[in-house]
Amino acid sequence: MNNGAIVPYVTAWTGERRVPYRLVARPGIGIGYTDEVMGDRDARGVLWMRAAVRHGAGRPEFGQVHPLRQRRAMRRLLCQVCAGPADRNGDGVLWLLRDHGNDWADWPEGMATVDPPVCVPCVAITLRLCPAMRRGAVAFRVREFRVAGVRGALYRGGTSTPGTAEAANLAFDDPDVRWLVASALVRELRGCTAIPPDLVPEAVAPEE
Numbered sequence: 001m002n003n004g005a006i007v008p009y010v011t012a013w014t015g016e017r018r019v020p021y022r023l024v025a026r027p028g029i030g031i032g033y034t035d036e037v038m039g040d041r042d043a044r045g046v047l048w049m050r051a052a053v054r055h056g057a058g059r060p061e062f063g064q065v066h067p068l069r070q071r072r073a074m075r076r077l078l079c080q081v082c083a084g085p086a087d088r089n090g091d092g093v094l095w096l097l098r099d100h101g102n103d104w105a106d107w108p109e110g111m112a113t114v115d116p117p118v119c120v121p122c123v124a125i126t127l128r129l130c131p132a133m134r135r136g137a138v139a140f141r142v143r144e145f146r147v148a149g150v151r152g153a154l155y156r157g158g159t160s161t162p163g164t165a166e167a168a169n170l171a172f173d174d175p176d177v178r179w180l181v182a183s184a185l186v187r188e189l190r191g192c193t194a195i196p197p198d199l200v201p202e203a204v205a206p207e208e
């Protein structure tokens with residue numbers, strides 16, 4: 001169906017386009033669905049974006065991440081490409097990140113990411129298939145990777161009709177989280193060690 005291309009586990013498919021919903025703002029309380037069911041919220045009470053789960057149905061939508069598969073992979077530290085266990089050794093769990101080394105001096109130390117980790121074989125696959133990664137990626141071992149919060153669409157309360165939303169990362173104890181429709185779980189990366197280029201051959205060769 002996909003001509004032999006490997007589709008990352010977290011990628012959304014056209015058959016999974018968002019299911020119908022209507023949001024309602026409850027002033028002083030938070031945002032919710034008009035026909036909310038238990039599965040719409042996680043164990044912390046955070047509301048999640050609704051998405052059909054029909055993995056492999058239709059065509060892959062590269063660049064679109066399925067909220068529930070992202071959440072599962074991130075929570076369980078599964079490889080975002082093959083959904084097997086992410087690689088882990090004494091130096092930590094393996095992450096492949098787009099190179100934003102100029103963002104701050106000790107990047108990616110302290111970075112909040114929505115990208116789940118990877119396994120070793122999937123590093124090369126990702127670099128071959130993902131245009132964004134081809135432009136420059138760095139692999140890291142990460143010792144600490146606590147779940148720091150959620151990323152999603154933040155609405156403002158006050159009226160019963162939700163206004164426009166803006167993208168936001170929020171900690172679970174942020175009071176605004178009640179006004180967020182989450183689409184991804186966020187982990188904070190600390191204790192990061194860049195991997196020597198020879199370990200992931202095609203991985204970290206900087207491009208001119």
Ligand SMILES: [Zn+2]
Binds near residue numbers: 080082084119122
């Ligand atoms: Zn993998």
